Amino acid sequence: MxxxxxxxxLESTKAPEFVDVTDxxxxxxxxxxxxxxxxxxxxxxxxxxxKINEMEPLxxxxxxxxxxxxxxxxxxxxxxxxxVRTVNMNEDECPNGHAHCQHLALGTSETIPIIDGALxxxxxQRVFFIELDHPRQREFLIQVMGF
Amino acid sequence: MxxxxxxxxLESTKAPEFVDVTDxxxxxxxxxxxxxxxxxxxxxxxxxxxKINEMEPLxxxxxxxxxxxxxxxxxxxxxxxxxVRTVNMNEDECPNGHAHCQHLALGTSETIPIIDGALxxxxxQRVFFIELDHPRQREFLIQVMGF
Amino acid sequence: MxxxxxxxxLESTKAPEFVDVTDxxxxxxxxxxxxxxxxxxxxxxxxxxxKINEMEPLxxxxxxxxxxxxxxxxxxxxxxxxxVRTVNMNEDECPNGHAHCQHLALGTSETIPIIDGALxxxxxQRVFFIELDHPRQREFLIQVMGF
Numbered sequence: 001m002x003x004x005x006x007x008x009x010l011e012s013t014k015a016p017e018f019v020d021v022t023d024x025x026x027x028x029x030x031x032x033x034x035x036x037x038x039x040x041x042x043x044x045x046x047x048x049x050x051k052i053n054e055m056e057p058l059x060x061x062x063x064x065x066x067x068x069x070x071x072x073x074x075x076x077x078x079x080x081x082x083x084v085r086t087v088n089m090n091e092d093e094c095p096n097g098h099a100h101c102q103h104l105a106l107g108t109s110e111t112i113p114i115i116d117g118a119l120x121x122x123x124x125q126r127v128f129f130i131e132l133d134h135p136r137q138r139e140f141l142i143q144v145m146g147f
Numbered sequence: 148m149x150x151x152x153x154x155x156x157l158e159s160t161k162a163p164e165f166v167d168v169t170d171x172x173x174x175x176x177x178x179x180x181x182x183x184x185x186x187x188x189x190x191x192x193x194x195x196x197x198k199i200n201e202m203e204p205l206x207x208x209x210x211x212x213x214x215x216x217x218x219x220x221x222x223x224x225x226x227x228x229x230x231v232r233t234v235n236m237n238e239d240e241c242p243n244g245h246a247h248c249q250h251l252a253l254g255t256s257e258t259i260p261i262i263d264g265a266l267x268x269x270x271x272q273r274v275f276f277i278e279l280d281h282p283r284q285r286e287f288l289i290q291v292m293g294f
Numbered sequence: 295m296x297x298x299x300x301x302x303x304l305e306s307t308k309a310p311e312f313v314d315v316t317d318x319x320x321x322x323x324x325x326x327x328x329x330x331x332x333x334x335x336x337x338x339x340x341x342x343x344x345k346i347n348e349m350e351p352l353x354x355x356x357x358x359x360x361x362x363x364x365x366x367x368x369x370x371x372x373x374x375x376x377x378v379r380t381v382n383m384n385e386d387e388c389p390n391g392h393a394h395c396q397h398l399a400l401g402t403s404e405t406i407p408i409i410d411g412a413l414x415x416x417x418x419q420r421v422f423f424i425e426l427d428h429p430r431q432r433e434f435l436i437q438v439m440g441f
Contacts, residue, residue: 001148001295003330003440005409036150038187038290040332042407044416046348052255054193056234058225059247066218066248070399071360078352087350088418100353101360105217105252105399108346108419109406112256113189113290115152120288122191124235125255141414143332143407145292145439146150148295183297185334185437199402201340203381205372206394213365213395252364252399259403260336260437262299267435269338271382272402292439293297 004032006142012048012131015099016067018060019129021140025112026119028142035117037146042109044140047099047133049106055126067132071101099132106130114146151179153289159195159278162246163214165207166276168287172259173266175289182264184293189256191287194246194280196253202273214279218248246279253277261293298326300436306342306425309393310361312354313423315434319406320413322436329411331440336403338434341393341427343400349420361426365395393426400424408440 006028010019021041029039043050053063077097079085110127113120121127129140153175157166172188190197200210224244226232257274260267268274276287300322304313319335337344347357371391373379404421407414415421423434 001441005330005407036152037292040405040407042405042414044414044419046346046416046418051251052193053247053251054235056226056232058228058232058234059244062224062226062244062248063251066251070217070252070364077356079350079356081352085350085352087352088348097353097356100347101356104345104347104357104360105364107254107401108404110255111187111189111258111405113152113187113288115288115290120189120191122193122286124193125191139416141407141409145331147148183299184439198398199340200394200398201382203373203379205375205379205381206391209371209373209391209395210398213398217364217399254401257402258334258336258405260299260334260435262435267336267338269340269433271340272338294295 001147004144008140010138012135012138015131015134016064017131020055020126021129022126025127025142029114029119029144032144034144034146036115038111038113040109040111040143041127042141045138047096047103048138049103049130050110051106051128051130052110052125054124067102070105071098073098094134096133102132148294151291155287157285159282159285162278162281163211164278167202167273168276169273172274172289176261176266176291179291181291181293183262185258185260187256187258187290188274189288192285194243194250195285196250196277197257198253198275198277199257199272201271214249217252218245220245241281243280249279295441296328298438302434304432306429306432309425309428310358311425314349314420315423316420319421319436323408323413323438326438328438328440330409332405332407334403334405334437335421336435339432341390341397342432343397343424344404345400345422345424346404346419348418361396364399365392367392388428390427396426
């Protein structure tokens with residue numbers, strides 16, 4: 001039984017952005033040499049999610065609209081009120097309350113089984129890194145566990 | 148440390164449908180002989196989810212209404228516009244934008260600890276395969292890892 | 295490869311309540327002695343969730359509002375109609391349909407990689423136990439797997 005870890009950097013270009021990272025997951029599994037077990041894909045951010053869904057360009061627009069429905073970008077968020085907020089304030093702080101609240105309904109990671117060397121994605125399943133905040137440098141982890 | 152994989156087929160009969168698959172999970176763990184570790188229950192579909200909640204018939208109606216609130220079946224989805232869509236189009240393509248968008252807020256898998264031979268579900272926790280699209284043949288995986 | 299399990303009890307004081315349990319997760323990893331692998335944090339309840347997000351007091355109010363938007367506490371839930379409901383009825387049954395429906399959009403667990411002895415939380419990531427129902431005794435599990 002072995003554990004292999006990979007750190008992937010990416011630069012998002014808009015928000016929301018659905019970045020298909022399935023190929024990086026497949027590459028990491030190949031490099032690990034692990035053929036039975038599972039892979040954990042993990043976002044290191046509270047305003048960027050990992051989620052499995054279908055890669056169909058029009059659908060990505062629908063999903064963006066669903067996220068906007070769950071937590072609209074232009075609604076009032078106390079997290080965005082920099083006149084009263086004191087915690088975790090940075091010089092380049094941007095209003096991103098919507099991104100945190102959308103993240104709540106998405107999630108930080110996905111775990112996918114690997115059997116006989118094959119990642120068990122269904123026909124239309126692709127792994128997305130979802131930028132919810134604004135374009136920036138991002139980082140996620142791929143951990144392969146098994147033998 | 149061992150990994151045991153099981154593939155389960157089921158036929159959904161409506162949508163949304165909450166199929167209680169807890170017994171299949173328990174059977175797979177028993178068959179694996181693994182007593183310490185965890186079990187990953189994984190849907191191979193982008194319009195069918197795995198989720199833990201309570202098996203109470205009236206509550207299932209409430210959860211169906213919540214899903215309808217998150218992404219109404221009859222709203223406009225670009226994914227459903229077959230006059231312009233070109234990607235992943237099949238002969239029997241059905242309009243299912245709502246199912247993908249509801250899936251975003253649910254999820255593809257659940258992982259549950261196993262300790263001393265006992266699946267660690269709380270008193271009211273049951274594992275559901277949730278059909279979001281329309282009645283059809285479906286498939287999910289149960290992976291038990293541990294010793 | 296080893297598996298170490300920890301059961302944590304807590305008493306929630308309101309709902310929704312976001313209880314930061316990151317220190318308990320870190321303590322459990324330290325006690326396990328496991329330095330490479332991952333940790334599964336698992337709620338044993340259908341009306342209390344585990345979720346990673348930022349610990350910023352004003353944001354917690356925003357997230358509470360998002361949950362209320364997804365499934366309002368005072369909406370009609372068939373699960374709350376004790377005149378017709380027969381399943382899973384207890385003496386002290388409280389109307390909590392909203393808590394179950396909010397839980398659907400959150401989740402039961404989070405899995406986080408551990409590399410070289412370090413839990414791989416990003417800068418602003420904290421692990422929350424989220425009470426959705428009402429103040430009470432609660433229980434969650436921390437399972438560390440690796441070597």
